[in-house]
Amino acid sequence: MAELDAEAGVVPGRTCGSCVACCGIMNFDASGFRKEAGVMCSHCSGSGCTIHETRPVTCRTFFCLWRRVGSMPEEMRPDRIGVMFSIEENPSPRNPFERAFVIARAVNSIADFDRPEVRGALNVFIEKGDLPVWLSFGQERRLLHPRPELRDAILSSAVPPEPLQAETVSWKRRLGLLA
Template identity: 35%
Template structure:
């Protein structure tokens, strides 16, 4: 767990002291938890969740004390991007057996049920902020997971191993260097 928290800090910076979860409990329902001291499936409210938040907040499990959504770490995201306000839960994902090099470590933007974040433009605002660095960004609407960053031409070249045109060579090389460790051998 601490390794994941350290990696999140290296990727995004520390938790912002001026941002708090407040009334937001999206992670308490949406995310799966599978840690030594607590487990729950995705999409199921935590058994400790009560009307005004966590019923065991003072003694909550380690995972709940150390995990923070990307909104809590990314200064450039607007205050309105807090999950309960925006309808988007943004997290750093770690996939032990990724299907491609962009899945090993990535940012995942989840559209929450009933969200109007696409129609009102919040999803586009969030993606504009997140898609400006060397971190893969996925968008999930509950049914599909779509790679939003890098752009398709860059992603295709990285995945295929093909020689990149001169104009894209540096960017493709940077993605390959950063995420090559997650490339499949098969």
């Protein structure tokens, strides 16, 4: 039953297969299990988890967006496309854009952000617009959405320029910066 609950919201029938992207690029630090970002987990065989049956709850409950969004095609499995998308929350955000966000992490090369399929997925998340969108590679992280001038308006207490007003208010509401 615990396994079924852990897998709530994933695409039926879709499995990780030989992908181990999250076992390398993610930082896992919860419930007594710790693994640094960018360091392949010591339990990874290279094509799977050697402790799959007893893997930590952090791993049981983490699913990238390819596992959660059925409209992301098979070829966008993170090890195939080179980019892993996920939705994450940060309990200790340094700014409002880090509280809940979409993040695209390049697995091996920043050039994979330029793949048409990756650009297409990024555009979908940007057009949907509900959450900030980050790009990450190694230790580097860059906010892609909202765009810089809108970001500045959101963080400012000044009245934004007229063309940005509606978007600014909408973002401030979503980010909890307005009552």
